[in-house]
Amino acid sequence: MTAPAFRTCPFTSLKVDRHAEMLIRANAVVSVVALLVGAVAAVMLVLTRWQAVHLLPAVWFYRILGVHGMSMLIFFIIFFEMAVLYFASTALLNARLVVPKLAWACFGLMVIGAVMVEWMMWAGKADVLFTSYVPLRAHPLFYLGIILFAVGALLVTVIFFANLVVAKREKTYEGSLPLVAYGAVAAAIIAIITLLHGAAIYIPTFLWSLDLMEVDPQVYRMVWWGLGHSSQQINVAAMVSVWYMLGALTVGAVVLNEKISRSAFVLYVLFISMASAHHLLVDPGMGPAWKIVNTSYFMYMAVLASMIHGFTVPAGMELGQRLRGYTNGMFEWLRKAPWGDPGFSALVFSVVVFGFVGGITGVAIGTEQINIIAHNTLRVPGHFHATVVSGTALAFMGVTYYVIPLIFRKKVAFWGMAKMQPYVFAIGMFIFTMSMTFAGSFGVPRRHWDISFSNAPFDVQFSPAVDVLLAFVAIGGLLAATGAFMFIAIAVKSVFLGEPLGEVTRGRAMAGVPQGLTHPPTHAPNVDELNAALHHPSRGIFGVAPGTLALAGVFLLAFVLYYFVNWKVLSFVWKIG
Amino acid sequence: MTPETHTGLQSPRGVWWKPAHKAEKVWVAIAFGWCMVLFAMMPLWHLKGGQNPSGIRRKVDPEAFFQRTQEFIAQYQIGDDRGMPIVAPPAGSDVYLTAMAFQWTPILQLEKDKEYVLHLSSRDVNHGFSLYPLNINFQVVPGYDYGLRVKPTEAGDFRIICNEFCGIGHHIMVGRVIVLDGAPQAATAETAVVAGGDR
Structure with missing residues (x-):
């Protein structure tokens, strides 16, 4: 094997392995291509569900819905996560990529798998939607494509761990893993659990599609969601890592307490894979005890983990800002934050929408009995677009504004537009997810071409409020899609036609370079004094982060309110047992 | 420190x-x-x-469940609406509803405040039972009998929307449940048929 070639990063003085760097680039580029396909599909879908427009014919609506799910939830996100794994196990640790040839082979395998899946779906040979519930049947190549993609992704997580072991042995870093890398480890462990579920379900299903074996529809649903929901938990762990990273880059966010943050990641690893149950709460295959234990991640331990990160991330940002001298009042740290840095605004919106919309609705509809008034309605996509799109995708977009200068060594193109992009995307997604959630509360089904039921044998007339809500879904969706297209234009222009980064002078603003790089967050000269004062026992429980504690209180109030309103609404329907 | x-x-x-x-x-x-x-x-x-969502849960052969539904229809049928049988089972009985692409068989006529065991299953693929406008939702899985004890607490003419993608006709898959306030009279079923929409 050839000796690794490194370059030294001018900002962080870390050594960057060239193979790892090329793989980060390649995965990021494919990820953005998948995002483009998914976003075009999204526009067509919202314009169809907006009954006044009703763009696509039925066949194409369901087909494009499958394309949207696969392109976004699997290809866009997992290719991006592969880039995160390479970054966290090499550049962040000063370390080398141990098996570059195998890594490239994995990349090739994943691309081939993805192309096969897309081809089958666009050709109309896999009209089974994202979930492909047996006994709906697709062409065998569809299942085979997913298997190839998953094998590639599984091997990349193995390479990730190999990198970590070698880095430790070669002593490329001192002390423990940085928190961001620790979070990536959690994501990688969850990825292995998830991908093994994927193998356990797609290999039998592939054989079933060749008439070689039987697959039970209920077992399929259980194991498939061990892949389907757990893969969203990879996203959560990866997203939280990115939160810590963006906090560090943009405002010098401090890790308040390593023990707490790391324990929360351990809770994810231990409990989060039980979430398959969220999709089976009103299924005939399982009993109440199984449902309660699993849907609650064994007594809500993974929810606890998210509530911890949801506090420590903003609290770390608050302390970071206070140590820079923004100590006045409750919220000076927030007012004087770099809102023009797209990395920062993306971080804030990601935390807020993930928590307030995604988290709260998720816990409510994932409650065994409340699921009766939520299952398969628009409340479900309302929830997961708030977590995986407004949360994960937006965090990944935010970090891309740092990846472009740090890894691609280019200026961020269309800089004025880049500053606006997180706002457009987040506002669009907020409108979209809220309207979807409320439309779902009226019982509007998800994955449905025509809720005016114009060709159905019996008439169904939803409340006029539903029409208004679905129009808002479309408007929010189009706004968010605009944000996605802005992001794609910025990323593509920067990477392929971008201006080389050149010399960056500290303290001088520069178009195309985020503030966290031109003005790296540095502590005030009297930092020790500030820190000691903030930690002084006389400050009581408000301590280092009073603003965050107040915001957390608002969050808890919204959570409690929404949760109990749902129980109240449930109590009005028929008696069922 | x-x-x-x-x-x-x-x-x-x-x-x-x-x-x-x-x-x-x-x-x-x-x-x-x-x-x-x-x-x-x-x-x-x-x-x-x-x-x-506890219910009585057991595995069942899809065809056997469909046969049981047919027997149930033969036993309690009181009329039909555009060819779909209307069935009025007595209070406290087992009620069978088969989902298949793209219909809910049969139409049920129940009484308010009486308990029934509603058996749901599918003859082909997964379907979603969604009672409109109450927004009560259950997954219908082929090969599994989901027996839910239900007690309608209000009278009305309800719809069953399919909310699990089941194929190209998914969006026209609508069924019907009628809940009467008090015991049904001979004429009531007829009235219910007329009230069932004029499409």
Whole structure:
């Protein structure tokens, strides 16, 4: 094997392995291509569900819905996560990529798998939607494509761990893993659990599609969601890592307490894979005890983990800002934050929408009995677009504004537009997810071409409020899609036609370079004094982060309110047992 | 001892298992307490609440379930609406509803405040039982009989929307449930048919 070639990063003085760097680039580029396909599909879908427009014919609506799910939830996100794994196990640790040839082979395998899946779906040979519930049947190549993609992704997580072991042995870093890398480890462990579920379900299903074996529809649903929901938990762990990273880059966010943050990641690893149950709460295959234990991640331990990160991330940002001298009042740290840095605004919106919309609705509809008034309605996509799109995708977009200068060594193109992009995307997604959630509360089904039921044998007339809500879904969706297209234009222009980064002078603003790089967050000269004062026992429980504690209180109030309103609404329907 | 000021991108030096600040401890305690409330609500609702997805659950051959539905129709049919039988089972009985692409068989006529065991299953692929406009939803899985004890608490002419993608005709798959206030009279079924929409 050839000796690794490194370059030294001018900002962080870390050594960057060239193979790892090329793989980060390649995965990021494919990820953005998948995002483009998914976003075009999204526009067509919202314009169809907006009954006044009703763009696509039925066949194409369901087909494009499958394309949207696969392109976004699997290809866009997992290719991006592969880039995160390479970054966290090499550049962040000063370390080398141990098996570059195998890594490239994995990349090739994943691309081939993805192309096969897309081809089958666009050709109309896999009209089974994202979930492909047996006994709906697709062409065998569809299942085979997913298997190839998953094998590639599984091997990349193995390479990730190999990198970590070698880095430790070669002593490329001192002390423990940085928190961001620790979070990536959690994501990688969850990825292995998830991908093994994927193998356990797609290999039998592939054989079933060749008439070689039987697959039970209920077992399929259980194991498939061990892949389907757990893969969203990879996203959560990866997203939280990115939160810590963006906090560090943009405002010098401090890790308040390593023990707490790391324990929360351990809770994810231990409990989060039980979430398959969220999709089976009103299924005939399982009993109440199984449902309660699993849907609650064994007594809500993974929810606890998210509530911890949801506090420590903003609290770390608050302390970071206070140590820079923004100590006045409750919220000076927030007012004087770099809102023009797209990395920062993306971080804030990601935390807020993930928590307030995604988290709260998720816990409510994932409650065994409340699921009766939520299952398969628009409340479900309302929830997961708030977590995986407004949360994960937006965090990944935010970090891309740092990846472009740090890894691609280019200026961020269309800089004025880049500053606006997180706002457009987040506002669009907020409108979209809220309207979807409320439309779902009226019982509007998800994955449905025509809720005016114009060709159905019996008439169904939803409340006029539903029409208004679905129009808002479309408007929010189009706004968010605009944000996605802005992001794609910025990323593509920067990477392929971008201006080389050149010399960056500290303290001088520069178009195309985020503030966290031109003005790296540095502590005030009297930092020790500030820190000691903030930690002084006389400050009581408000301590280092009073603003965050107040915001957390608002969050808890919204959570409690929404949760109990749902129980109240449930109590009005028929008696069922 | 000066508290830590490093970021998540830097390696913590030495032992990182250190006591947390009071603010963090308080938040973790509140969050933990709330998680216990969330957890306790589910078993509590099984004890005190009126809506639980427990049911009587067993495996069943899809064709056998469809045959049972046919027998059920033959036993209690009182009329039909555009070819779909209307069935009025007595209070307390087992009620069978088969889902298949793209219809719900048969139309059920129930009585308010009477309990029934509603058996749901599918003859082909997964379907979604969604009772409109009440927004009561259950998954219908082929090969599984989901027997739910239901007690309608209001009268009306309800629809069953399919809310699990089941193929190209998914969006026209609508069924019907009629709930009468009081015991049905001979004429009531006819009235119900007329009320069932004029499409």
